[in-house]
Amino acid sequence: MPIEILMPALSPTMEEGTLAKWNVKEGDSVESGDVIAEIETDKATMEVESVDEGVVGKILVEAGTEGVKVNALIAVLLEDGEDASAMDAMSSAAPAPASPAPSAPDSRGTSPAGGGGEVSSVVSSPVHGGSGRAAGGVEGGSSRIKASPLAKRIAGDRNLDLSTIMGTGPHGRIVKRDVENAVSAPAGIATAPSAPVEHDNPLAAHGISGERYDVIKADGITKISAKRLTDSFRDIPHFPLNVDCRLDRLLEFRGRLNAAAPDGVKVSVNDILIKACGVALKRVPRANASWIEDGRIALHKHADVSMAVAIEGGLITPIIKDADIKGLADISIETKDLAARARDRKLAPAEFQGGTFSLSNLGMMGIKSFASIINPPQGMIMSVGAGEQRPVVTDGELAVATVMTVTLTCDHRVVDGANGAQWLAAFKGFVEDPATMLM
Numbered sequence: 001m002p003i004e005i006l007m008p009a010l011s012p013t014m015e016e017g018t019l020a021k022w023n024v025k026e027g028d029s030v031e032s033g034d035v036i037a038e039i040e041t042d043k044a045t046m047e048v049e050s051v052d053e054g055v056v057g058k059i060l061v062e063a064g065t066e067g068v069k070v071n072a073l074i075a076v077l078l079e080d081g082e083d084a085s086a087m088d089a090m091s092s093a094a095p096a097p098a099s100p101a102p103s104a105p106d107s108r109g110t111s112p113a114g115g116g117g118e119v120s121s122v123v124s125s126p127v128h129g130g131s132g133r134a135a136g137g138v139e140g141g142s143s144r145i146k147a148s149p150l151a152k153r154i155a156g157d158r159n160l161d162l163s164t165i166m167g168t169g170p171h172g173r174i175v176k177r178d179v180e181n182a183v184s185a186p187a188g189i190a191t192a193p194s195a196p197v198e199h200d201n202p203l204a205a206h207g208i209s210g211e212r213y214d215v216i217k218a219d220g221i222t223k224i225s226a227k228r229l230t231d232s233f234r235d236i237p238h239f240p241l242n243v244d245c246r247l248d249r250l251l252e253f254r255g256r257l258n259a260a261a262p263d264g265v266k267v268s269v270n271d272i273l274i275k276a277c278g279v280a281l282k283r284v285p286r287a288n289a290s291w292i293e294d295g296r297i298a299l300h301k302h303a304d305v306s307m308a309v310a311i312e313g314g315l316i317t318p319i320i321k322d323a324d325i326k327g328l329a330d331i332s333i334e335t336k337d338l339a340a341r342a343r344d345r346k347l348a349p350a351e352f353q354g355g356t357f358s359l360s361n362l363g364m365m366g367i368k369s370f371a372s373i374i375n376p377p378q379g380m381i382m383s384v385g386a387g388e389q390r391p392v393v394t395d396g397e398l399a400v401a402t403v404m405t406v407t408l409t410c411d412h413r414v415v416d417g418a419n420g421a422q423w424l425a426a427f428k429g430f431v432e433d434p435a436t437m438l439m
Contacts, residue, residue: 147174278303278323306355
């Protein structure tokens, strides 16, 4: 049966978009993963990849068409052995589609949406309601197993029984990812998609009545952040290190700086911490590293510090590049500009992609200490708590000092405990005697 290609959603709130470009024409052969089209909204451009292999039988929406509704049929792909006559039976054979609901793409990009840059994604057509889907992609009332030619070939090569695999493609068709998931699943455990969520009461399975909560749509940046953080926390072997830093000298240092600063410049504690992070990364270069999935380690030549900025719907991390060599006045001006444009979602992708280290500061909210999730591919992230007066012991005498707790979360694949501790010692030294950063 021909495969329907539907208009994808670039975000959970998208209702329509522009089909900007077709990269294929009728009669072209495509394979899984081939980029077949480009979709545009006012915020992003997305490359649409085919999830199946076949021949483009019919393009139904021309390039440049605006206002194409999400889930609208835009093209038809013919399977191996099918010809144009197979499309004649589509309208009578296909079940009536359910009410369209935007289905967010499975993003391959790692950058937060909102900078106006291109977002590359894999888009699969949503499954229509009422298909009578069963295990192995068997349609109700039929014994035929619905699977793409590529999925069948992979299953044959690996001696997999397609009837034991649940299909997640259009109309329950088994596609490449289903077979690959079956290969990676433990023996004896059948693969199946998550249980369907009831639209009006999505928490019904947990025994919570739909009248007791409201549901809001997550925007693109929230969805992407959720996926990235889940992947990071699950896949990166991380560990925390924490240390207390006395701030009294830093606060005195900041006061002298601001007294002598030109009009319009006011250096914050966070600006000085960014500078301290950058200098510490150059002092301990082995900690300024990223893990490469093929088993290598990237040692960064520059200290580019990402700072977490809260925006509506989540976080974004604009970057202070070469923080180790910039003056504090320059850092102060740059951080304020980046933070303001981040909240207005006017950052260019180059301004929030590519940092080598991250700093998250919740001290101004009264948080004493916390641990952040690593922002891959960076190897470390530091969490800064509030500075507060605490009892301390100095030369055997009890005294009072302004102290903050910082927690460094490390990717153990690139920064072990010794390297992390060495970096924290350098950072602590710069914070407790900031003049040494200028040497």
